Amino acid sequence: MSTAPAVASLVLDALGGSADTYKLQKLVYYCQAWHVTQTKRPMFDGVIQAWRHGPVAVDLWPFHKGHFRVTSAMVGPGGGTGLDDYALAVLRSVVQYYGRFESHALVDLTHAEEPWRSVYVPGRNNPITTDAMRSYYSKLLAGDGPVPDLPRSSIRYVTGDQFDTLVSAADDDSVNARFAAAVLRGQDRA
Numbered sequence: 127m128s129t130a131p132a133v134a135s136l137v138l139d140a141l142g143g144s145a146d147t148y149k150l151q152k153l154v155y156y157c158q159a160w161h162v163t164q165t166k167r168p169m170f171d172g173v174i175q176a177w178r179h180g181p182v183a184v185d186l187w188p189f190h191k192g193h194f195r196v197t198s199a200m201v202g203p204g205g206g207t208g209l210d211d212y213a214l215a216v217l218r219s220v221v222q223y224y225g226r227f228e229s230h231a232l233v234d235l236t237h238a239e240e241p242w243r244s245v246y247v248p249g250r251n252n253p254i255t256t257d258a259m260r261s262y263y264s265k266l267l268a269g270d271g272p273v274p275d276l277p278r279s280s281i282r283y284v285t286g287d288q289f290d291t292l293v294s295a296a297d298d299d300s301v302n303a304r305f306a307a308a309v310l311r312g313q314d315r316a
Contacts, residue, residue, distance in 0.1 A: 128170040128208035130183035131201045133157055133217065136209075138198040140221040147190045148179055148229035152236055155181035155254075156220045159241070160276060161213055162256045163263040169213050174254045176246040180236035181254055215277040223274030 137153045138145060145153070161169035172185040190196040209217070224232060236242045240262045245252040266273050 127168065128213070130154055130170050130172045130186040131189055132208065133170050134183070134186050134189070134196075134201045135198050136214070136217055137221055138196065138201065140218065141225055144195050144197045146195050146229050147193060148233055149225075149227075150190070150196055151182050151186065152180055152229070152232035153221060153224055154183045154186060155236065156224050156274075157217050158183070158256070159259040159263050160220055160274065161216045163260045163267065164216060164276060165212070166260065168256055169209070169216070175251040176242045176254050177251055178248065180233045181242055182251075212277060219274045219276050 134150055134154050137150060137157065141153075155174055158169050158174060161167070170183075172183055174181050174183050186201065189201045193200070227235070237246075241254045241258040244258065245254055263273075265271070267276075
């Protein structure tokens with residue numbers, strides 16, 4: 127597993143070497159959120175908190191405290207330490223999708239989303255859990271909102287109707303796990 131500063135360094139490299147601190151923090155947050163949504167594993171160790179201007183990776187903050195812009199040199203080399211090919215693909219997708227937004231738009235976007243909104247209390251810096259991220263962004267993946275062009279994951283999200291079908295299949299002794307897999311395969315083709 128990686129660290130928030132290592133991920134930030136890779137994000138900065140993808141952005142051309144620098145970004146303002148708000149934008150960097152939001153992109154690192156989205157890397158964590160989408161990776162945990164896709165894999166059920168965090169991209170990096172560390173806590174993300176709900177601060178006034180949106181999510182903040184606490185371990186990254188000391189590297190840019192007091193600065194408006196941050197460079198790759200300020201956070202050290204990323205080098206992908208601890209990141210597999212899939213995590214790097216998620217990072218690239220996040221930067222491609224969210225990197226086009228100005229920092230104020232990213233702040234507004236995170237403020238409108240449930241993971242930050244549900245825990246933010248002025249002056250408190252409450253943690254945003256990976257469970258909250260996965261719950262919210264899974265709904266977006268299921269069709270309730272725009273998402274980055276993420277690499278394919280082995281995790282499948284199902285609609286309520288698909289879930290009901292799977293549950294009823296699991297309760298019926300005459301139907302086994304192969305039927306449930308066939309239902310999912312059939313829904314993928316639809």
